Amino acid sequence: xxxxxxxxSETQEAKLQLFKKKVTHAGVTGLTFFSDGLALVHIxxxxxxxxxxxxxECVSCGEDERPAALxxxxxxxxxxxxxxxxxxxxxxxxxxxIDQPDVPGDEMREAVRWQIKDLxxxxxxxxxxxxxxxxxxxxxxxxxxxxxxxxxxxxxxNAIRDTQLDLQAIDIPELVLRSVAAQLPEDERGVALFSLWxxxxxxxxxxxxxxxxxxxxxxxxxxxxxxxxxxxxxxxxISEAQQNILDSVVLEIQRSLDYYESSVxxxxxxxxxxxxxxxxxxxxxxxxxxxxxxxxxSLDVASWLSDCALSTAEQSRCLSAIGAALRxxxx
Numbered sequence: 533x534x535x536x537x538x539x540x541s542e543t544q545e546a547k548l549q550l551f552k553k554k555v556t557h558a559g560v561t562g563l564t565f566f567s568d569g570l571a572l573v574h575i576x577x578x579x580x581x582x583x584x585x586x587x588x589e590c591v592s593c594g595e596d597e598r599p600a601a602l603x604x605x606x607x608x609x610x611x612x613x614x615x616x617x618x619x620x621x622x623x624x625x626x627x628x629x630i631d632q633p634d635v636p637g638d639e640m641r642e643a644v645r646w647q648i649k650d651l652x653x654x655x656x657x658x659x660x661x662x663x664x665x666x667x668x669x670x671x672x673x674x675x676x677x678x679x680x681x682x683x684x685x686x687x688x689x690n691a692i693r694d695t696q697l698d699l700q701a702i703d704i705p706e707l708v709l710r711s712v713a714a715q716l717p718e719d720e721r722g723v724a725l726f727s728l729w730x731x732x733x734x735x736x737x738x739x740x741x742x743x744x745x746x747x748x749x750x751x752x753x754x755x756x757x758x759x760x761x762x763x764x765x766x767x768x769x770i771s772e773a774q775q776n777i778l779d780s781v782v783l784e785i786q787r788s789l790d791y792y793e794s795s796v797x798x799x800x801x802x803x804x805x806x807x808x809x810x811x812x813x814x815x816x817x818x819x820x821x822x823x824x825x826x827x828x829x830s831l832d833v834a835s836w837l838s839d840c841a842l843s844t845a846e847q848s849r850c851l852s853a854i855g856a857a858l859r860x861x862x863x
Contacts, residue, residue: 559586561611561697562708562857563602564619564850565688569593571850572605574614575837575857583715583858584838590849598691612696617856618688619703622732625680626652627706627746632665632675644677654681664707666742674744674796678704701859706736706746708855709807714741715836715858718802724789724826727807729848730754735785737792737801744796747788751781753811760813769815778816782823789826804828808847 559576569592578584587609593601606612628651633643641661649656659679666674685702692699705727713725713736722739731752737744756778761771770778785804793800804826806817821828833847833854834840842850 559614560700560857560859561614561616562619562853562855563616563692563697564705564853564856565598565621565691566849567595567621567623570598570602571853572602572611573850573853573857574609574611575854578838580838582836582838585840585842585854588840588842588846588850588853590846595687599694602691603695606695606697613698615700616692616697617701617703617708617859618692618699619705619708619852619856620680620684620688622705622729622734624684625678625704627704628677628679629745630663630675630677632663632673645679648677648679652679658682660685666744672796676743701856703856703859705734705852705855706743708852708858709734709736710738710741710743711855711858712807712831712833712851713738713805716803716805716831718805720802721799722792722797722801724785724792724801724804725807725831726785726804726820727851728753728756728809728813730810733781735788737788737796739797744792745788747784749781749784751777753809753813756813756816757811770819774813774815775819778819782820785820785824789824801826806830807851808833808844810845810848812844 559574562573562575564571569590571590573588574586576584576586589605591601591605628648630644630647633640633647635643640663644663645656645659645661652659658681660682662678664676688702709725709727713719713723716723719738719740722737724735724737727734729752731754733749733751735747735749756774759771759773759777789801804820804824806828808831817828817830833842833851837854
């Protein structure tokens, strides 16, 4: 799972070794699973020292169709034996900030398992648990736990098993998105990334490539689109119904910014960056910019990723996979 651990447990790690292949590809393949499909990208270093997008594909399919769809993409693009980082689907895991238990390292996961057991919506005995820490500034660390049911983790593993991809890690959106934020100039002081998908949203704040906080929101692009006023006069981009929805979004973002400034860094973030959207919401950026103190701007992946010709909607679908392929230990 995230950061230091790339497999669910010691026993499962041994099983994963059974289908690992010799790596012959440069770069990293990023793979994201959705409830209705998957996204696959492959990223290598560019000649200029940055990153180059070799390919990006999005496929709509059901969960049972994932293995066949993925295998077809791997064969089509000759990705056999390439390093792969897979990202779990949103909602298939729990991310919880914790107090680091004072126990030996080999007892850490078990101690955390019982620390968070009442916060899980499945039995703790069935949880695959991993932990990671972010050093947000000298002498101050934040610790997190990631927990998912064995069934969900093995669903990811089994979807990849016969593809000949070399699975290096199973990650989560909050962590791979920090790799995207790390490409932005504002990341040096702290940047908030606001991601809005069809039926949910996420606010992450990172600094220097370290995750400082994450907050999920129960709002999606489709709710905003449904609230638009089709009879609006020219020049009116945000309807009254959309304003009511966005006021709660502003509140959630502001709470996140306040927490970061008061409890983490003692200084405000540099900017709030809106991740690419699957569907356009006219006036969203200007509305948020009006009510939030930091500058609000939109993210264009093509500004730092060479050979990226993806549309905004395609960037949205592929963004977590792109972040997964930026894992620095193999790039």
